[in-house]
Amino acid sequence: MVAYMGMDLYKLAPYLMLDEHMLIPEVLVMSKKVWDGLSSSQQEIIKQAAGESSEYMSKLWKDQESAAMSSAKKSGVTIISRSQISMIGIEAQAIKTYNSFIKNPSDLEAVMSIVTTK
DSSP, X not given: OHHHHHTTGGGTOOEEEOOXXXXXXXXXXXXXXXXXXXXXXXXXXXXXXXXXXXHHHHHHHHHHHHHHHHHHHHTTOEEEOGGGSOOHHHHHHHHHHHHHHXXXXXXXXXXXXXXXXX
16 A cells, blocks of 8 residues: 555556555574574563564554555545455465465465454
8 A cells, every 4th residue: 555655556547446465474584593692681672572563563564554544545546445345366366376375274274263263
């Protein structure tokens, strides 16, 4: 939504489907070697900071999304909510894609539990 409005894509594509295909998680990556070299108190500090950072970034993201949605509505964009979209075909295709990459059934179960978490 933010990129859609920020890059003026709404001028070329005035219909926006909120199908959640662009939900992108933020990830903190750290070397296992470095992590293992930290004391438990240092690890706890990093975990706490990561949690606080995640909450703060989520708030910033929601605020930007809200502002972009307001701007889209003011610009006359036709917004189609997720409840108006049949996700059956999309979800079936996603499962096919997961199956082509994930060979271990327990891995697929893990992916599906993430996907279905609200």
